[in-house]
Amino acid sequence: SGNWEDLVKFLQAARKKARESYVETELIFALAKTNRLAELEEFIHGPNNAHIQQVGDGCYDEKMYEAAKLLYNNVSTFGRLASTLVHLGEYQAAVDGARKANSTRTWKEVCFACVDGKEFRLAQMCGLHIVVHADELEELINYYQDRGYFEELITMLEAALGLERAHMGMFTELAILYSKFKPQKMRKHLE
Structure with missing residues (x-):
């Protein structure tokens, strides 16, 4: 988890230099991996160029359902959202x-x-x-x-x-x- 924390810091610094899609996409995933869901939610509700669906799929595949729920909800991917909610017992x-x-x-x-x-x-x-x-x-x-x-x-x-x-x-x-x-x-x- 320490490596992911370092990666978050690095990607946040990189994002200040260039707002590239791949940087923002990886930043969202790193926030999910470190369970920083409040920051993740704030990030995806702001202007960004991240591939949110792709990160949602990655979170789902790694059983990070709370993060996947936020991401699928953001991009209105209701089929995957329903599946995620089932795993959460909601x-x-x-x-x-x-x-x-x-x-x-x-x-x-x-x-x-x-x-x-x-x-x-x-x-x-x-x-x-x-x-x-x-x-x-x-x-x-x-x-x-x-x-x-x-x-x-x-x-x-x-x-x-x-x-x-x-x-x-x-x-x-x-x-x-x-x-x-x-x-x-x-x-x-x-x-």
């Missing part, structure tokens, strides 16, 4: 990031993380964006079933039937789940 914020990213891959990642964290209300919010894609339904169902969360899965599919983009696959899968776990609901569902 599930509600991750759902908000997934909503802004609005990609199936991000919805799935956040949904599965919420299931693993037993945040089923948030998982359902994500899941409703996934079940409308027939080709994604099986993976989602298997994820819940493999972990024994049948009740939560049934609740989500019941909620999904009211969606504008509901499809036959959802009705079929719910019927299968009823037949296995709630036979008393089967008849009403089929009528």
